[in-house]
Amino acid sequence: MRAITYSRYGSADVLELTDEPMPKAGPDSVLVRVRAAGVNPVDWKVREGYLDGILDVRFPVVPGWDVAGVVERTGLDTPEFSVGDEVFGYVRKDWTHGGTLAEYVAAPVRTLARKPASMTFEEAAAVPLxxxxxxxxxxxxxxxxxxxxxxxxxxxxxxxxxxxxxxxxxxxxxxxxxxxxxxxxxxxxxxxxxxxxxxxxxxxxxxxxxxxxxxxxxxxxxxxxxxxxxxxxxxxxxxxxxxxxxxxxxxxVWVRPSAHDLETLGDLIGSGDVRVEVAQVFELADAAEAHRASESGHVRGKIVVRV
CATH class of the missing domain: 3.40.50.720 (NAD(P)-binding Rossmann-like Domain)
Known part of the structure; x- marks a missing residue:
């Protein structure tokens, strides 16, 4: 699968478009075909090594924690979702390695919720973190x-x-x-x-x-x-x-994955009580530019990468 990776800490220049093995969905995870992924300031802070003493990082890293996509395959015990479900989530795992700037990501069900039908995939990817x-x-x-x-x-x-x-x-x-x-x-x-x-x-x-x-x-x-x-x-x-x-x-406060809280956010957005502001959408091959835009600190709303 195509994925953005980096094999050492550094500037956005370390990001590369590479071919990576397909992730495996564990017993309590589903394989999500990524349609869009959000970019957050924490992504480039991890990439530059600022959180090295806090997070367990395993190179090569596929960055990104925000995702919106479609369930491609279910795990052994994942009654919450079925193949074809449209989902969004904050896919932060116990180590930083297989993130969402890729064609597929393995996502624990505790990190996901169903995407409201009223949201585009780009809008949904802007929400989780x-x-x-x-x-x-x-x-x-x-x-x-x-x-x-x-x-x-x-x-x-x-x-x-x-x-x-x-x-x-x-x-x-x-x-x-x-x-x-x-x-x-x-x-x-x-x-x-x-x-x-x-x-x-x-x-x-x-x-x-x-x-x-x-x-x-x-x-x-x-x-x-x-x-x-x-x-x-x-x-x-x-x-x-x-x-x-x-x-x-x-x-x-350090944000935690929560399917329940995501569902609540989805309800607020679906009802029109909360609007999603997408500042800019980049293609996967331009992920480095998306990181640079985030680093500028002058963004209203969220930056999203379309996969």
């Missing part, structure tokens, strides 16, 4: 009806899901973003503020009594800068800065 990260961090922070929530990087891959989920839960959402994304955020019901000096004052002008929760999807000091904005008993959750947990009593 970012959508689950948003959903699980919101759950961890306990966001609910009537809360005022500050979301950092509100127009990014994770942030764009988080603001919509929080709004669906009945929260008021203030979101940090560059000026060019303010109109789009307003269309989602978000009150946008710009990054940079004076951010705390701009948030206080909108929420003089403070915010009930902060969701940090950007890092770079956002946690420390946001803590003074919290009301008494407020909560902060970050996917980038462990200080949220270790210094400020909040939460440090």
């Amino acid at each position: 970012a959508g689950l990260t948003a959903y699980q961090s919101i759950e961890r922070a306990g966001v609910g009806t009537g809360d005022t929530v500050l979301v950092h990087a509100a127009a990014g891959g994770v942030g764009s899901f988080a603001v919509q989920i929080a709004r669906r839960l009945g929260a008021r959402v203030i979101g940090t973003a560059s000026e060019r994304n303010h109109g789009w955020l307003r269309s989602l019901g978000v009150e946008p503020v710009t990054y940079g000096d004076g951010l705390a004052d701009r948030v206080r002008a909108l929420a003089p009594d403070g915010v009930d929760a902060v969701l940090d999807y950007v890092g770079g000091g956002a946690v420390a800068a946001s803590v003074p904005l919290l009301v008494t008993g407020g909560t902060i959750a970050s996917i980038t800065d462990a200080a949220a947990r270790d210094e400020f009593g909040g939460h440090y």
